[in-house]
Amino acid sequence: MAALDRVEFDGRDEETVVEELVRTRGVFDSRDAPAHSGLVAWSVEAFRNYRAAWRTHQVAVTARCTRPVRSAWKVVHHRDVPDHRGVVRYEQTCWGRRYESDDGSVREMWLLGFTTPKERPSVVYAAAANVAAFGGSVSPDQVRQPDRVRVVVFGAMSPIAHQLPEWTAEQIRRRARDEVAPRLVAVVDGTERRAGRDCAQCPQTPGCAALPTVDLLPNLPAAHGRRQMLSVTDLRLYQSCPARYHLLRQLRIRDVEAIESQAIAVGRAVDTALRNRHVNGCRTHRCESGQPLDEAVNALPEESRRSAARMLDHHSTLCPFPDVEAHDSEQRNIVSVYDDRLDVVFIAAPDLLYPRSGGWVWRETKTSKRRLRRDRPLMRQVPQLALAVLLLASGSLGRDVARSRVEFEQLRSDGCVLEELDPGRPTVVTEAREVIGEMVGPLLVDTAFAPTPGRDCASCEVRRWCGPGSQHVAKQAGVPLHDR
Numbered sequence: 001m002a003a004l005d006r007v008e009f010d011g012r013d014e015e016t017v018v019e020e021l022v023r024t025r026g027v028f029d030s031r032d033a034p035a036h037s038g039l040v041a042w043s044v045e046a047f048r049n050y051r052a053a054w055r056t057h058q059v060a061v062t063a064r065c066t067r068p069v070r071s072a073w074k075v076v077h078h079r080d081v082p083d084h085r086g087v088v089r090y091e092q093t094c095w096g097r098r099y100e101s102d103d104g105s106v107r108e109m110w111l112l113g114f115t116t117p118k119e120r121p122s123v124v125y126a127a128a129a130n131v132a133a134f135g136g137s138v139s140p141d142q143v144r145q146p147d148r149v150r151v152v153v154f155g156a157m158s159p160i161a162h163q164l165p166e167w168t169a170e171q172i173r174r175r176a177r178d179e180v181a182p183r184l185v186a187v188v189d190g191t192e193r194r195a196g197r198d199c200a201q202c203p204q205t206p207g208c209a210a211l212p213t214v215d216l217l218p219n220l221p222a223a224h225g226r227r228q229m230l231s232v233t234d235l236r237l238y239q240s241c242p243a244r245y246h247l248l249r250q251l252r253i254r255d256v257e258a259i260e261s262q263a264i265a266v267g268r269a270v271d272t273a274l275r276n277r278h279v280n281g282c283r284t285h286r287c288e289s290g291q292p293l294d295e296a297v298n299a300l301p302e303e304s305r306r307s308a309a310r311m312l313d314h315h316s317t318l319c320p321f322p323d324v325e326a327h328d329s330e331q332r333n334i335v336s337v338y339d340d341r342l343d344v345v346f347i348a349a350p351d352l353l354y355p356r357s358g359g360w361v362w363r364e365t366k367t368s369k370r371r372l373r374r375d376r377p378l379m380r381q382v383p384q385l386a387l388a389v390l391l392l393a394s395g396s397l398g399r400d401v402a403r404s405r406v407e408f409e410q411l412r413s414d415g416c417v418l419e420e421l422d423p424g425r426p427t428v429v430t431e432a433r434e435v436i437g438e439m440v441g442p443l444l445v446d447t448a449f450a451p452t453p454g455r456d457c458a459s460c461e462v463r464r465w466c467g468p469g470s471q472h473v474a475k476q477a478g479v480p481l482h483d484r
């Protein structure tokens with residue numbers, strides 16, 4: 001945004017701005033910390049794509065909106081006396097970039113995303129158009145309220161933006177009344193707590209009634225940094241390469257053109273199929289061998305489809321239904337707790353978690369090409385099990401720990417296995433603490449997130465913006481980088 005401001009408001013040329021972005025590592029004249037080299041490379045690409053998309057868009061439309069608007073448009077509702085919520089002023093605004101035509105009769109609101117132009121719920125477009133149509137601006141460059149509004153959707157990895165149909169002010173007014181207003185009322189009235197992925201950013205995390213506070217890793221020294229949310233996927237990515245973790249999970253950038261391996265695609269399809277069977281299907285039946293293949297599996301290429309079908313067949317011998325207790329209204333998809341000493345929200349998504357005989361059964365199901373290694377502890381091979389043990393052992397889920405168990409179901413195309421761990425046994429908990437502690441400790445004190453090129457670079461989702469990783473892959477393939 002800072003780079004685009006320099007071009008649009010200060011009249012700087014694009015290459016000078018790119019040079020400044022790279023030289024200052026994204027700081028420009030702010031007090032922000034310098035960005036990671038991967039983020040700098042990503043930002044240059046996003047900036048160039050935006051400028052290309054904006055130019056192409058201007059050629060395609062008849063009434064051009066070439067005047068950038070610096071100040072946010074705001075729809076303000078002011079009341080003299082506080083309403084039943086104790087509020088006197090509401091503001092609706094919209095994050096994005098704003099433009100208007102020279103005569104002010106047309107406005108454009110650009111919504112920005114990190115990947116490709118992504119479809120959003122229609123209420124989002126209606127809310128954005130409402131702000132553009134009726135929002136005031138404190139800027140002196142505002143000309144008038146517009147007659148027509150366009151919403152344009154941009155994704156940072158695409159040089160082509162997507163424009164929605166143009167709306168008149170009257171059409172927007174109707175949509176705002178029928179679609180946006182009820183949603184805004186629900187938002188300002190909503191007080192329900194749903195612990196999950198957003199807890200780390202929430203100011204109410206310490207002491208929140210929906211987020212149990214625990215001391216999951218008492219052997220690790222207390223940490224004082226930015227509050228983090230960590231899952232085992234985060235920890236594994238960090239082990240693979242700190243830069244990969246930082247870019248992918250903390251900054252949420254990803255190369256959508258990176259090709260997913262077939263092993264991952266099979267795992268994802270089997271996972272989706274089982275979730276649909278267990279959650280949406282009839283819970284009173286065990287999954288059966290030879291059951292019609294699910295949509296996600298049918299979408300795979302032939303060979304992968306065959307191996308996914310064999311894995312699902314094997315699952316039928318290990319399926320926990322119909323033994324899952326009938327009154328399983330407590331079934332959960334996400335488990336999250338807050339470790340206040342480490343300032344970390346730990347989060348896990350069990351494949352199945354259900355109450356049984358006064359305790360919990362936590363099942364992790366993984367697809368694999370290889371058998372489990374007998375020379376390596378199970379929790380080191382599958383750290384999800386170690387975190388499951390710690391979460392159950394902490395007692396934060398309620399119910400009796402001594403009657404709980406963690407199950408590991410491994411599905412291969414040539415067989416399957418079911419292993420069990422007891423979170424009530426101190427030796428199991430000690431081992432789980434070691435496994436997770438060794439993964440969490442280095443991450444909490446890292447501030448550089450340096451790339452560590454190696455075997456994982458070949459399938460890395462952020463290699464496109466990683467110089468050392470690209471060089472490593474080129475070297476492995478025997479290709480000098482400048483020839484690629």
Ligand code: SF4
Nearest residue numbers: 241451457460466469
């Ligand atoms: S390409 Fe390799 S070094 Fe670069 S972020 Fe990915 S895994 Fe790390």
Ligand SMILES: [Zn+2]
Nearest residue numbers: 286287319320
């Ligand atoms: Zn099943």
